[in-house]
Amino acid sequence: MSEHDHDHGHDHPHAPITNGDEPAAAPRVRALEELLVEKGVIAREDVRARIDWLVSRSPGDGARLVARAWVDPAFKARLLEDARAAALELGLDPGPSPVVVGVENTADVHHMVVCTLCSCYPRALLGPPPDWYKSLPYRSRAVSDPRGVLSEFGVELDDDVEVRVLDSTADIRYLVIPRRPDGSDGMTEEELASLVTRDSMIGVAEPAAPAPVG
Amino acid sequence: MHDRGGWPTEARIDRSEHELADWELMMDAIVGALGGRGLMNVDELRRGIESMPANAYEQASYYERWLYSVESILAEKGVLAAGELDKRIGR
Numbered sequence: 015m016s017e018h019d020h021d022h023g024h025d026h027p028h029a030p031i032t033n034g035d036e037p038a039a040a041p042r043v044r045a046l047e048e049l050l051v052e053k054g055v056i057a058r059e060d061v062r063a064r065i066d067w068l069v070s071r072s073p074g075d076g077a078r079l080v081a082r083a084w085v086d087p088a089f090k091a092r093l094l095e096d097a098r099a100a101a102l103e104l105g106l107d108p109g110p111s112p113v114v115v116g117v118e119n120t121a122d123v124h125h126m127v128v129c130t131l132c133s134c135y136p137r138a139l140l141g142p143p144p145d146w147y148k149s150l151p152y153r154s155r156a157v158s159d160p161r162g163v164l165s166e167f168g169v170e171l172d173d174d175v176e177v178r179v180l181d182s183t184a185d186i187r188y189l190v191i192p193r194r195p196d197g198s199d200g201m202t203e204e205e206l207a208s209l210v211t212r213d214s215m216i217g218v219a220e221p222a223a224p225a226p227v228g
Numbered sequence: 229m230h231d232r233g234g235w236p237t238e239a240r241i242d243r244s245e246h247e248l249a250d251w252e253l254m255m256d257a258i259v260g261a262l263g264g265r266g267l268m269n270v271d272e273l274r275r276g277i278e279s280m281p282a283n284a285y286e287q288a289s290y291y292e293r294w295l296y297s298v299e300s301i302l303a304e305k306g307v308l309a310a311g312e313l314d315k316r317i318g319r
Contacts, residue, residue: 015314035309036249036251037289037292039251039291039292039295040250040251040299040319041251041256041317042249042295042313042317043252043254043255043258043291043295044251044254045316045317046258046295046298046299046313047258048316049308049312049313049316050261050262054262055262055263055267055308056258056264056265057261060257060260060261060264061254061257061258061261062257063297064256064257064261065253066262067255068248068253068257069248069253111257128233130231130233130234130274131230131231131232131233131274132230132234132249132274132277133290142248142256144243144245145242145244145245145246145290146241146242146243146245148290149241149242150232150235150237150239150286151237151239151240151241151242152239152241153232153233153235153243154232154233154234154235154236154239155237155238155239156233157233157234158233158234158235158236158237162253163241165239166240167243181233182244184270184271184274197318199247
């Protein structure tokens, strides 16, 4: 993997062009960035700021939306209508995605989200998508065998529960509002948010169970 | 090839995850920055990815596909000359 251990011909200091077992793409991406910055095509500060933004994103924001929806039916209605507006309402950054809508799991209907073409995902609210979400088997089987996939992820649904698989696109993305767990009645909104996992907002898991009282 | 919905497979889903490496974050940010400058949009990114040879597509990791796409779209637009990036990394 290290065909780059040559002297690459300029002597200004910068990060090592290759590290350990990196794929060949790694030094190539760094070289691409250098080249585009030199040409004035993009600005290094812009690249830096976008990296900082991406690493700052986490499922915690989505969890706050879900927890609020669990305790406030009017907010839930707004989240189902327009998750971007709902996020702004809580002071959260909905990111650049054009349209994000909430979908609600109930006793009768279970939603799960896939992007069959690539990887569309509400990154601003959930962080970068996990590897499996972008994997070829998930993208195939979420459509051909959703119940099998759910079972593999540990979700067993009764036969009479309708499964709706939502295919994300560049134009519309989804945030699943999972079912509020039994036994969470007395919990604060913040405590509720701690039960809401990333995978439950993709629709491939149930939220965490509340810790037993006492 | 890229349109995987219902693609026949019984392959198990590998659920191991990794933190994005610095070059992956950078690749993502480059695409965002190009988008901010109006030089590349998400449809072009996808077109570049979807024009990969099937074998390369199957074998490439996620951000390797992005790199492939950005290189080909920028070459198409004349932003990068043929061989310019290769020359830079000393191939």
